[in-house]
Amino acid sequence: QLPPVISFFLYICEYTMLLWTSSVCQPNKDTTIWLTIFPTNMVLRVNINQIEPATRDWICKVQIVEIGRPRESLDKKCTFQNLILEDEEECQIKAVMYTDEIAQYAATLKLLNTYLISTAKVKVSPTSYGKPIHKFQWTLDKETVIEQIKESHEVERPLPPPTKLNITSFDRLPHLMVDSTAEIDILAIVLRCGPQKNAGRSQHRCREITLCDNQ
Template identity: 40%
Template sequence: MRRRSKMKKSNYELMVGLCNFLHLPCNNETEANTMDQRLPVDAITPETTDWTCKIQVVDKFRPRKSSDSSVHFQTILVQDESEQQVSIILYGDDIPKYENLFGLFETYLVSCAKVREPRSYSIRAATYEWVADRYTIIEAVTNNNRSEAPLSAPTKLDTLSFSAIEDQRPGVEFGKHPSYILASFPIN
């Protein structure tokens, strides 16, 4: 009786295998070998293909509907290693699919999201925004992942002491501002 060894492959490895099997076009020889361009947020445009970006979640907004209630969406604000930010948008049935992903300050490898100009209802964090759908590959980077290390905590955080909460404008949620951390200590 032959035994098969059970190797668990990452989502990215599965994507590379599928792309190689389907003989998808590549932009250059290096890309043909790896099917991966590791790029920063500001280098990814609608024309960029076969890209991967290492990001960290800095804010996750509740799902909501557009002003005319025709679109159900959720915005996740992320940043790359150089703290360049971009919004990731989830729509409709994709919102529950990613419910357990995108933990605050957790690191992920994102590949092949749709890149487009921000919509009127979007949070403008960059020139473009990304739409995560069923074709997007998102892989969590954990401390026990030997090939990738999680990103360290962001350095550009806005803090707000508990005593300053009453000074905030009425009707403004803390979640509306990227990277708010409530602090119980005085800020000098």
């Protein structure tokens, strides 16, 4: 019996080769991907709610439904970036990247693209900044395996556009002003869009836009 880490590494190598040769063997009505090279080992194909810190050798199919801007930590010691991932059951979880990984994955991770992700670090979500969207969160680092699923993929299909929207209504905005770093999504109609002009005496250009929501 091989150690889990070695088995998983060999799995990734074999899975990549099988995709290239279009000879993946996957039983119907089963969420486990079986490898012919390791008949006694398996890597779990699971959804977000099935993954815990103790879960080993898992793969999850997700879509990026939100990408935050890179921000500095409160202690100014590092830069981080938050992403919201959604699986096939529309369950969402926050994923975090730090300085090196932000640059590493900048060209790979794009909004609304679908990916197979494995070996992300899983930990309990902090509650000091409000109620998290999931009890766990993922950290994407150099050991995380990320494979984009494109339309031309021979085995997997990209996930459809998300229907679960996290919209903030206008009457909630005053409560969020205490946190200047808060990132929100709004759904509104543009009633008026003014011309571009300089902001005060600076050379920064700005434009005044009037919005209306459904309230």
